Amino acid sequence: MxxxxxxxxxxxxxxxxxxxxxxxxxxxxxxxxxxxxxxxxxxxxxxxxxxxxxxxxxxxxxxxxxxxxxxxxxxxxxxxxxxxxxxxxxxxxxxxxxxxxxxxxxxxxxxxxTVLFSPEDLTLVKGDPSDRRRFLDDLLVLRTPRLAGVRADYERVLKQRNSLLKSAGGRRGSSTSREGAVATLSVWDTHLVDLGAEILEQRLDLVDALAPYVGKAYAAVARGASRDDAEIDYRGSIELPGGPGERPSREQLRQVLLLELEARRRDELDRGVTLVGPHRDDLTLTLGNGELRLPVKGYASHGESWSFALALKIASYDLLRSEGDxxxxxxxxxxxxxxxxxxxxxxxxxxxxxxxxxxxxxxxxxxxxxxxxxxxxxxxxxxxxx
Structure with a gap:
């Protein structure tokens, strides 16, 4: 292409x-x-x-x-x-x-x-979780374009749900307003967990597919590094079901998200914001060997941070290339x-x-x-x- x-x-x-x-x-x-x-x-x-x-x-x-x-x-x-x-x-x-x-x-x-690497991409390492979520979701859409619609629908539902939580007035809201919000929230909960479980499932699959390419790319661009030095993993806002090495199904993810929403209901009403879902997740980046592994953010040198950011983009390119044009x-x-x-x-x-x-x-x-x-x-x- x-x-x-x-x-x-x-x-x-x-x-x-x-x-x-x-x-x-x-x-x-x-x-x-x-x-x-x-x-x-x-x-x-x-x-x-x-x-x-x-x-x-x-x-x-x-x-x-x-x-x-x-x-x-x-x-x-x-x-x-x-x-x-x-x-x-x-x-x-x-x-x-x-x-x-x-x-x-x-x-x-x-x-x-396209896969683009620029100086702004240092935020993938040093920036907020939102930068890394955007990186994952952009790559998801490149692999599977229909997920752009899922992503847009999730953002729409999240906005509506947050608006409803805020309208309840937090601690200032009356008991009647809270009861009405809770009754209406159940509808938005269903939409949120359906879309959120699909996004979460796709992100987990992507991280699994991308991880080997990240290690390979980091070894290629970082002086003296090996494939095992750089690792990525997914950190969710919920505890993922299943044991080590197991990937939960979409339905399992849906059920866990729904249970966590119910458990955090009071906190959400008090704070007026949705506290559960893939919009609160992160991609963890670590460097090291064996038991000694440290997060890149806060511990890596400037050169190591640059190498890791570059490795993420080269890995994205290699993954897309392996799957098509x-x-x-x-x-x-x-x-x-x-x-x-x-x-x-x-x-x-x-x-x-x-x-x-x-x-x-x-x-x-x-x-x-x-x-x-x-x-x-x-x-x-x-x-x-x-």
């Missing part, structure tokens, strides 16, 4: 830009603030309908414009398809395939798959953060990808092993270097 042609209209800093791409390695070279990251951000947006830099779509639309367009010709199995997203200020976004409108933008998910690999301004040895190790890992897109402020930061097509990006112009 690769992008053959990228066209942007009123996206970020670009009024209009038209770039022809090829398989293999492409590097966009330019000083900070010239717009090189905007190009790869647009391609990544088509993959997951979100930005790795901002939480909403509004900053993606050029200042003063009402609409932005991201259009790309994507080639899969030698068959091209034109994918397009129209971002609108104050209105719903629209999506098209080969100029035909789609019922919902999320129908695009799965048609192009090569994803498009995007390395956004990462080589400046790596020493020479780590640059060479990363280059050796990714050189065989069908398409690698790189951004760098200085051309010399890109290893020779990743020599390929180069563009300079300056003052809104993207120019190929022959």
């Amino acid at each position: 690769h992008v053959q042609h990228l066209l942007l209209h009123n996206f970020r800093s670009y009024a209009d830009v038209d770039v022809k791409l090829e398989p293999g390695v492409t590097a966009f070279i330019g000083r900070n603030g010239q717009g090189k990251t905007n190009l790869v951000e647009a391609i990544d947006y088509l993959s997951r309908l979100g930005s790795h830099r901002v939480a909403t779509d509004a900053p993606l639309i050029r200042a003063g414009a009402e609409q932005a367009i991201v259009r790309a010709v994507v080639v899969k199995d030698q068959r091209p398809a034109t994918l397009e997203v129209e971002l609108n200020q104050g209105r719903a976004n629209r999506a098209r395939i080969n100029r035909s409108a789609l019922p919902r933008p999320r129908e695009l998910l799965g048609l192009v798959r 090569d994803p498009i690999l995007i390395l956004d301004d990462v080589f400046a953060e790596l020493d020479t040895e780590r640059r060479q190790q990363l280059a050796a890992l990714v050189a065989g990808a069908e398409q690698v897109l790189i951004t760098a402020a200085v051309g010399e930061d890109v290893p020779e092993a990743l020599a390929g097509t180069r563009f300079t990006v300056a003052e809104g112009e993207v120019t190929r270097v022959d």
Whole structure:
């Protein structure tokens, strides 16, 4: 899979830009603030309908414009398809395939798959649990696009349930309001545990599948490390049923979630927030050998943290690659953060990808092993270097 042609209209800093791409390695070279990251951000947006830099779509639309367009010709199995997203200020976004409108933008998910690594990904190690949950869920959707709908439905139910809990007034609410809330909560409990159990089941399966690739990738990018040094595990807000090495069924997860909701009912009414569910879970990251294992957050050096974050993304790429087409690999301004040895190790890992897109402020930061097509990006112009 690769992008053959990228066209942007009123996206970020670009009024209009038209770039022809090829398989293999492409590097966009330019000083900070010239717009090189905007190009790869647009391609990544088509993959997951979100930005790795901002939480909403509004900053993606050029200042003063009402609409932005991201259009790309994507080639899969030698068959091209034109994918397009129209971002609108104050209105719903629209999506098209080969100029035909789609019922919902999320129908695009799965048609192009990207794995992007950027300096912001250090939050996977040093950030909040929400950063790691987002990482898992984005990868889930890349593997199984229909889960985007499950994820959206869960967030909707969670919002409604939290609103109901708050309307009960916490400790200030009357006994009547609490009784009414409890009666209505049972309906939302059913929706929450049905959707939550599916998300939890899928996350557990994903962590099982991803874990071996993380160990392998960490050994490849961290100096002197072995495959057993880096481990990931899932930490739920509930005690998972089953013994060591056993994975509970969706129905078992559903029952445990329901029982825990009932047990925490009083706390939830007092605090006005849902305290049980996959929205409160975390992905644990540890380093070490044998009995001595420590969490990466708070204990790892800066270099170890960078290596672990990079290993998570390389592992994601390897997992997706093992299950289907090569994803498009995007390395956004990462080589400046790596020493020479780590640059060479990363280059050796990714050189065989069908398409690698790189951004760098200085051309010399890109290893020779990743020599390929180069563009300079300056003052809104993207120019190929022959």
